[in-house]
Amino acid sequence: EKGGYEHFMLKEIHEQPNAVKTTITPRIVNGMPDLSECGLTLEALKNYRKLFIVACGTAMHAGMVGKYVIEKLARTEVTVDIASEFRYRDPIITPEDLVIVVSQSGETADTKAALHLAHDKGAKVLSVVNVKGSSIARESDMVLYTHAGPEISVASTKAFSVQMSVMYLLAFEMAYAKGHIDENECKRLTAKLAEIPDIIEKTMECEKKCKYVSSKLITAQSLLYIGRGLDYALSMEGSLKLKEISYIHSESYAAGELKHGTISLVEDGMPVIGVATQTELLEKTVSNIVEVKSRGAFTIAVCKEGTEFSEGVIDEAIEVPAMEDVLMPMLTVIPLQLIAYYTTVLKGLNVDKPRNLAKSVTVE
Ligand code: F6R
Numbered sequence: 001e002k003g004g005y006e007h008f009m010l011k012e013i014h015e016q017p018n019a020v021k022t023t024i025t026p027r028i029v030n031g032m033p034d035l036s037e038c039g040l041t042l043e044a045l046k047n048y049r050k051l052f053i054v055a056c057g058t059a060m061h062a063g064m065v066g067k068y069v070i071e072k073l074a075r076t077e078v079t080v081d082i083a084s085e086f087r088y089r090d091p092i093i094t095p096e097d098l099v100i101v102v103s104q105s106g107e108t109a110d111t112k113a114a115l116h117l118a119h120d121k122g123a124k125v126l127s128v129v130n131v132k133g134s135s136i137a138r139e140s141d142m143v144l145y146t147h148a149g150p151e152i153s154v155a156s157t158k159a160f161s162v163q164m165s166v167m168y169l170l171a172f173e174m175a176y177a178k179g180h181i182d183e184n185e186c187k188r189l190t191a192k193l194a195e196i197p198d199i200i201e202k203t204m205e206c207e208k209k210c211k212y213v214s215s216k217l218i219t220a221q222s223l224l225y226i227g228r229g230l231d232y233a234l235s236m237e238g239s240l241k242l243k244e245i246s247y248i249h250s251e252s253y254a255a256g257e258l259k260h261g262t263i264s265l266v267e268d269g270m271p272v273i274g275v276a277t278q279t280e281l282l283e284k285t286v287s288n289i290v291e292v293k294s295r296g297a298f299t300i301a302v303c304k305e306g307t308e309f310s311e312g313v314i315d316e317a318i319e320v321p322a323m324e325d326v327l328m329p330m331l332t333v334i335p336l337q338l339i340a341y342y343t344t345v346l347k348g349l350n351v352d353k354p355r356n357l358a359k360s361v362t363v364e
Pocket of ligand 1: 056057058059060102103104105106107108111154155156157240241244359360361
């Protein structure tokens with residue numbers, strides 16, 4: 001049942017190329033994204049005033065990627081919320097807005113409550129759900145199913161990748177509907193996304209290096225993940241994955257925010273993982289890595305192939321193939337998942353079933 005892999009998590013990490021391919025292929029028609037299956041028209045996409053993306057945990061991190069990409073390309077305001085906060089903060093939602101809920105299981109209590117709240121305010125709800133016929137799918141106005149297949153490991157991996165892939169299709173289509181990109185550019189971006197499954201496969205070549213780096217993390221008391229922009233969203237996901245299965249405390253920080261408090265935690269030997277794939281932000285993030293290095297941190301960079309760092313700044317670099325910046329999260333997540341996996345395995349813990357956690361959180 002584990003298809004020759006030692007754990008479900010590793011199997012599911014390796015299923016990502018196929019999961020993404022199965023999710024996006026039917027939604028690319030004549031080279032353009034096509035989400036009309038759920039009733040989402042170009043006209044509607046053009047007219048939404050504002051989007052809200054609401055989810056929990058890893059699904060919320062996919063939402064953070066969605067916000068960044070939609071705002072950048074479609075120039076539409078997007079708010080991302082943790083469902084348990086959204087439902088109690090009296091958000092300003094109108095019938096002109098679209099609320100997008102993201103959930104692997106489709107049964108998460110807080111996410112479901114967010115959907116009900118959106119309906120109470122008269123907004124339409126689009127859900128991005130993996131489990132067919134789940135409550136959230138049934139109660140939404142529109143559903144875009146992700147096709148990851150069953151995810152058994154408690155730590156979510158392939159569900160995250162397919163959720164992001166849907167966010168990209170949505171961003172590209174919306175950017176086109178709003179006239180911010182022309183048909184050629186929309187086709188170019190969509191073609192890049194379609195190449196992603198093969199490039200994820202290639203990214204798996206970093207597995208050995210990730211295992212090696214993990215061997216250096218098993219004795220850590222605590223570590224930091226830092227990044228900017230899309231790399232910050234991925235830092236959050238990397239940190240969550242590591243802590244939930246390896247029980248090593250970690251925090252993710254927007255790199256520029258470090259000097260407002262957190263950097264005082266850094267002492268000799270503390271591992272800091274710098275996620276640094278975004279070209280425009282590279283220099284800024286590197287300067288933050290230099291700051292922690294000079295305070296004794298053990299520095300690990302997750303970066304594009306061929307990224308050069310000054311002597312002595314990075315102890316270990318994990319390279320992933322270089323792609324369009326906006327699509328890098330689809331690749332960056334691979335080493336982050338593998339580090340969480342191998343650190344946990346090397347500590348001898350139960351990777352697929354961490355303590356205190358359930359696969360589906362159906363109570364508040
Ligand atoms: C982390 C993880 C959780 C889920 C969260 C939402 O690895 O699995 O953070 O992402 O509980 O679950 P769904 O997507 O089922 O709503």
